[in-house]
Amino acid sequence: MREHLRVAVRYGRTHHAASYLAGLAVLVLADFLLGSRALVLPLSDATIAFRAEIPAAYAVLAAATLHSPMADFEQCASRRYQHTRAAHIAVVLALTAATELVAEAAAASWPAGIVALRSVLVWAGIALVSGRLLGMTLSWVLPLASILPLTYFQQNSDGTDRWWDWVKQPPGDLACWLIATVSLALGVLLSQLDQWTPRPWVPRRLRRVGQTRNGG
Amino acid sequence: MIYVYCTELRRSALRWWLPVLVAIDLAVLYGRARWWIGIWPQTSVAAQIPAFYFGPFFAALAAWSVGRASRHGTDEQLDAAARPRWQAESLQLAGTVTYGLAVYLVGIVAAAITSTGSAGPGFLWPGYLCLGAATIVGCAAAGHAVGRWSRSRVIAPMFSALVCFVLLGSLGDSLGLIVLTGPPDARVAAWPLVTRLLLAAGAAVVAVAVPRPRFRPRGGRRPRYGRGQAYASAAALAVVVGCLAAYATAGSIQVSRPSPARYPCTNTTPASCVWPDDQKYLPQMSAMMSRLNEIPAGLFTVPPRYYERGLRAPRYQYVDFTVPEGAMWEVATGIAIQIVNATFPNPCAAATDADTAKQIHAQYELGTWLESRLTGAPQPPSVHGGPPGVDIQAIGKLIYTQQGSQLTWVRQRLATLRNTPCA
Incomplete structure (x- = not known):
């Protein structure tokens, strides 16, 4: 048991456990301080509070823990390590989602907490897909890009929310839970495909923002 | 470099x-x-x-x-x-x-x-x-x-x-x-x-x-900037x-921005004037003014000219219309309020609260009717809400009925406003 714990701590240290917990604390604080602030959006009379978009940061934080300084080494690890990695995703997602649920429930209400939980799940899937495509350190790209449709194209012409707007639809909305399921399933599936595709799928030259040939 | x-x-x-x-x-x-x-x-x-x-x-x-x-x-x-x-x-x-x-x-x-x-x-x-x-x-x-x-x-x-x-x-x-x-x-x-x-x-x-x-590195050396x-x-x-x-x-x-020396107006009576930048709205404005002329004279006192905000002195800032996001309904709202206010220039304070409520309700209904007539259509779905207590659906249907029945409806509201007992 003790040996297992020691291994877990060592695993956590290579996977940014301390940064992750610190980040969670900052985000919970942001939930309380900024959550109810309304976004001032161009060309819109809809009000969207910041608490609708904060789950994206939670999800990216969770996905970011999959990166480690030994990422290259881990990519040729044995099947046992793949199991560990699956457990890692499950634990981190559960912890993140639970934290957001409780934080939102405390800051706003239980229905808001459930919507936030659903948003975390959707964005976690998107972040995992982004990490798979571009590399784990770029897992923030697609979640950040998804803010645009959610804040700019989220309304039908008659002022109602679109069916896919997972931050505004009520907690029981079936379509949004379906989106969450599909997104999460896709993300987890792609991130588990490591054994066969050890490299990010997008070619290197499309991921290299400002790197010169000499690596400088 | x-x-x-x-x-x-x-x-x-x-x-x-x-x-x-x-x-x-x-x-x-x-x-x-x-x-x-x-x-x-x-x-x-x-x-x-x-x-x-x-x-x-x-x-x-x-x-x-x-x-x-x-x-x-x-x-x-x-x-x-x-x-x-x-x-x-x-x-x-x-x-x-x-x-x-x-x-x-x-x-x-x-x-x-x-x-x-x-x-x-x-x-x-x-x-x-x-x-x-x-x-x-x-x-x-x-x-x-x-x-x-x-x-x-x-x-x-x-x-x-x-x-x-x-x-x-x-x-x-x-x-x-x-x-x-x-x-x-x-x-x-x-x-x-x-x-x-x-x-x-x-x-x-x-x-x-x-x-x-x-910060100070492990070796104890001072940071060297x-x-x-x-x-x-x-x-x-x-x-x-x-x-x-x-x-x-x-x-x-x-x-x-200072108001321009020359600005375009519709060549209708009454006329409507906009900023030179907004001149693409002139055809819509002309259509609105001709729809205003379809309302029989004598019912309302119609001001001869309407201005976009900023063309006149600052004291008209809250009177003149704006065109937010190209919405003609908002223009019609601005013009309808001007017409109702010109028809009843100095309304007295009503005697009782019930009278005040009736007075305001009649004003709102007349305003909504004028807006629908000016735009030639019911309130669009992109406009949320509206004046409280007004049946917007009914007024939306009313403007497509016979002129005579509409005028009867309007005269009732005008009578309500004229006959409000003053305090």
């Missing part, structure tokens, strides 16, 4: 993602609203709005990009290079900013091309466009600075994007960092705009001049504080 700058641009993956970013820019420009086409100030603001989204995105990108030195372990090499570090940093920041501004520029050109055909006199307003450029540069510089001072590869981009998003999203309008609409009676104030440009430039100076603070570097950092921070102070005291970015 130019050669290295070209290398930065050539070797950046953003070159390949440029079509995607341009597609996003055009989606923001055209995807939601197109009423701005043909009005230069509104076109300029519409072209500036993508900066609201590119700001946080390029902040994250710059934070990621600057991490390459630590990712590839070339931090010390760069510090020890023959060229000073700020040159390398500024070239890198310039590369990121170049791509941001290039995407932004494509959107501006597209907006200008689509507006040219139907627009009034003038051209794009550089003030709004400069404001958007300042937002992109400032956000990218902030991201560069955060990425340089942080060791984290994920937290730095995420944090800088989040901070920029919060700043622009919740305070951007009130701090005047972005502008959401460009009504023709407003213009960009020069000095506040200059302070925003200075602030963006100051952020860029800090981003390239201030290195990551180094060159004295020049310490001075440069202090000077850069002083510059930014100065820019912040200038920005904070500069005042509002949009100020009222």
Whole structure:
């Protein structure tokens, strides 16, 4: 048991456990301080509070823990390590989602907490897909890009929310839970495909923002 | 330097993602609203709005990009290079900013091309466009600075994007960092705009001049900054504080614009006058005025002229109509209120609360009827709400019935207003 714990701590240290917990604390604080602030959006009379978009940061934080300084080494690890990695995703997602649920429930209400939980799940899937495509350190790209449709194209012409707007639809909305399921399933599936595709799928030259040939 | 700058641009993956970013820019420009086409100030603001989204995105990108030195372990090499570090940093920041501004520029050109055909006199307003450029540069510089001072590869981009998003999203309008609409009676104030440009430039100076603070390393040696570097950092921070102070005291970015000497009016009686920039609305205004003439004379006192806000003296500011997002319903609302007020110029205070309620209800109903008649259609679904207690559906049906029955309905309301017992 003790040996297992020691291994877990060592695993956590290579996977940014301390940064992750610190980040969670900052985000919970942001939930309380900024959550109810309304976004001032161009060309819109809809009000969207910041608490609708904060789950994206939670999800990216969770996905970011999959990166480690030994990422290259881990990519040729044995099947046992793949199991560990699956457990890692499950634990981190559960912890993140639970934290957001409780934080939102405390800051706003239980229905808001459930919507936030659903948003975390959707964005976690998107972040995992982004990490798979571009590399784990770029897992923030697609979640950040998804803010645009959610804040700019989220309304039908008659002022109602679109069916896919997972931050505004009520907690029981079936379509949004379906989106969450599909997104999460896709993300987890792609991130588990490591054994066969050890490299990010997008070619290197499309991921290299400002790197010169000499690596400088 | 130019050669290295070209290398930065050539070797950046953003070159390949440029079509995607341009597609996003055009989606923001055209995807939601197109009423701005043909009005230069509104076109300029519409072209500036993508900066609201590119700001946080390029902040994250710059934070990621600057991490390459630590990712590839070339931090010390760069510090020890023959060229000073700020040159390398500024070239890198310039590369990121170049791509941001290039995407932004494509959107501006597209907006200008689509507006040219139907627009009034003038051209794009550089003030709004400069404001958007300042937002992109400032956000990218902030991201560069955060990425340089942080060791984290994920937290730095995420944090800088989040901070920029919060700043622009919740305070951007009130701090005047972005502008959401460009009504023709407003213009960009020069000095506040200059302070925003200075602030963006100051952020860029800090981003390239201030290195990551180094604490005492394990060996117990003192941190060794060159004295020049310490001075440069202090000077850069002083510059930014100065820019912040200038920005904070500069005042509002949009100020009222002097009314033009000549402005177009519809050649109808009654007439309706708009700003030269808004002249594309004249046909719709003419149609509205001819629909107003279909209402039999004698029922209402109809003012002979209606003005868009800002054409007349400031005391008419809350009387004259505006055209928010090209909505003719709002114009009709402004005109209907003027007609009702002209018909009952000095309404007395009603005797009882019940009388007041009846009086207000009749006013609201007449106003809604006039609005529907003026636009020739019921209240559109894009307008939420309406005057309280008014059955908008019923009035929407009423305007399609016989003129006679409508006039009976109107005369009842007018009688209610005339016969209200005064206090």
